[in-house]
Amino acid sequence: MATPDLIYLTIDDGSSTKREETIRVSAEMQLEEVRSAFYAAANLSSSSTNSVLKLYRKDGVLLPIGPNTPRNSKEDRYILKSRTGNEGVDALNAVSDLLGQITAIKEKVDAMKRSISEVPDGHGAKHNPDELTPPNLLARRRPTLPSLPPQRTFTRDVTEHLKHPTFDVWQWQDDEMVDLLAHMFTELGLMTEFKLDEETLRRFLQCVKGSYNTNPFHNFRHCFCVAQMMYGILHVTNLHAQLQPLEKLVLLISCIGHDLDHPGFNNAYQVNASTELGLIYNDISPLENHHAAVLFTILKESDTNILRSLPANDYREARKQIIACVLATDMAKHGELMGRFKAGAEREGGYDMTDPAARSLLLQMVIKCADISNEVRPKHVSEPWVDNLLEEFFAQSDREKAEGLPFAPFMDRQKVTKASAQVGFIQFVLIPLFELVAKVLPNMEEPIIQPIRSALQYYKTLA
Template sequence: MGSASSSGYVPKVIYLQKGSVPHKVMFSKHCRPSDIKELLCTTVGLSRNTLIMLMDQNNAIISIDPTMPTNAPSSPYRVVPLSGRQLTVNDLKTEIACRLAALEMRVELEGLKMVEIEKCKNDLKTLKDELTLGNRSNTSCKHAILEEPIKLTLQRDVPKYPKYTLSQETIEALKKPTFDVWHWEYNEMLSCLEYMYHDLGLVHEFNMNPFILKRWLLSIQENYRNNPFHNFRHCFCVTQMMYGMIYLCDLQEKLSLTDLVILMTGAICHDLDHPGYNNAYQINARTELAVRYNDISPLENHHCAVAFQILSQPECNIFANVDPEIFKRIRQGIIKLILATDMARHGEILDTFKPKVATFDFLNEEHIISLKMLLIKCCDISNEVRPTEVADPWVDCLLEEYFTQSDREKSEGLPVAPFMDRDKVTKPTAQIGFIKFVLIPTFETLMTLFPQIEEAMVQPLRDSRDRYEELKQINDAMNELRKKTENIPLGWQKK
């Protein structure tokens, strides 16, 4: 047998209370829990098959496995035989919690090994392709488009992504449109998104590696830019509303898990790498995106491309264990939903859905696709459904992004949309028309199929419309008064 010094092997060392003297016990980190239990029994003079429990100086139960914490000779563990002693519920809970923690650590370590193996395979394939291509001639194209670099290498890894245990209050709040999205940091939002995938049964159904799910969510977050409006918080906002819709409309009973994963993943990815300037600017300015996608929904096409670039990385591919045919359906579904978020297609999507409502069939694939497109549209523009204190800051964020774009359009001599011009728009005027002619008709159309959304979603929109109309009346009256005051001759003013 080789010595420890020659092999670099360091055994695990713990100390047991045996009589009045601590007794040193050593074992390998590769030992099975059953082997360690037998070793502990024989050390303290018990039969090898004796049921035992290991406790520290504070009477806390220590999990008997290779990951157990080490101790010092001054605080030895006690081996307590269980024969003749009844385990309490708390003892069992503690034991189960310890075993789950050890199992979770092992799963993460195994997941990391698998990810590294897949990365190596991918790198080798890339290298092989490059060698195969060799020195083939590189034909230059006058209108060649260089790819924008996407952040496929994470700036931080899962160990720096804290795991939050959500309270029951938070879990219930996540299912409601009233959820306040402003109270959460990015890591907390990531934990909430992770919980949603577990809660809906998507992780189990599609055999997602929990470690890779974390990596994927991190990559998603890092590929949202720090725009005033189209940022990761907006992504979370839309996805949380979709999660709430699934519960409010009882979609778990009506749609397949494949449909649900399309809805949730489409919502998370729908604005990836948004540059903060809309399609009109992209097309008018003839940007690289507009040229690449022939002026057809350039932003939405870009969001889709980034989403699947991220999924193409082995360390972020949450669908790695999915059957190719099912993945094909998931991919097509996600693309349809993201492209549906182009507001230029709003009327078309609404008009396609309306005739289906009276005879809607949840077994009809065409009906389901139309419903999913309407659902992501509703979630994407749902801020005014939320309480005023949650919705109001979003209007400021959107106007800031609009004004930045219109200022740039003016400086570049491009057309400026009136609703984005800081010299022509106020919060009430910006919102009244959008709520009356876009939001309310859209949600009322969905309400014909799901009447339960009226109280939770449609009525808040009507209240918001009334509030902005009152604000407009007040603003108009103040402007009128200001004009009259300005027209008073100076000699009439009180001295």
């Protein structure tokens, strides 16, 4: 039986011996106190910037560390993994990972090159049974799905909460997130509007789930977060009532596909290391181009092509807009998009919703907001994401150092602290972005901007 306030841990520090520890955590404790307790259990100092703690359930589900960490029992210990950086082993793992990724990417690029010549005009891309060389990408990427897992139903409480930015994204296992995403399609009226096939949708979502890598940050849960925050923004601002069904379909699919097969290393790395992705896309948004290409490769196969029943014109329009939305998530375009949107937002007579280009830009701004929206969430939900992002950044800069490539100071474990990283990002990127969007969308202040301001205060105090 679980004792309230006790959390039972098995400590895994990467060595062959595993220790057991029990810590006491109460709901009244501050996040930092709880974190210190976890660090102490792992024999680490919580001020150490180059150590990373991750808490897992036995089934591999990552849990947030904080006053609300679910309590467990002795029989069902959590695994607390601790890793300190700068170790030769890490570098070796990193290099072998990289080689693996390059081979995988090369396979996919080859497959894509082969499939490019067969992309049919318009919608309903069909698999050609006579094809001599079926795309390896699909063969490798698409999980075999002999039968779909049973579909869950959620309580009204859950589906209502799903419409709000306070939704706790850590509670759900992958298949539950798949079903929550499917629920969004239904609730937005897209299933009936576009005669989408339920089974195809679930296969599509399973395929998407399997095509996200297990990066610390850019993983399937991040994809779910972005879709859920977009869905939350549509509801709290009532934008869903103003958008056409096709625009909602575009937004939801774009969010779901926007980081597909992310390798865990950003565009700067793709360019500087002359990776396959950098080469294929001529250094122009290599990752975002790749995410969109993987998305449409999944949509090319009839059994995962949820857009199959769309009229040709709608398909073409959806594809164009989805590509624009995914490409808009490249932060290198941030300044340009902010400038264009500002002109529209400050236009005399208000934002021009009769202009198709302005509507398309609004969708791009919404996905941008959703993509970097973790600080809109309650602290116990958002804070683990900062650790995960830093873990991914540190792994990149470690590799860049090892390979003699340039590395960004904001990714350098010697220079960055969580607080310093967040203060700058919130002040100079998040707040200006959300305040600008709030000039066009109503009701952003209380549910969306206030939490960001509180997060800024929190990290300023921490700094």
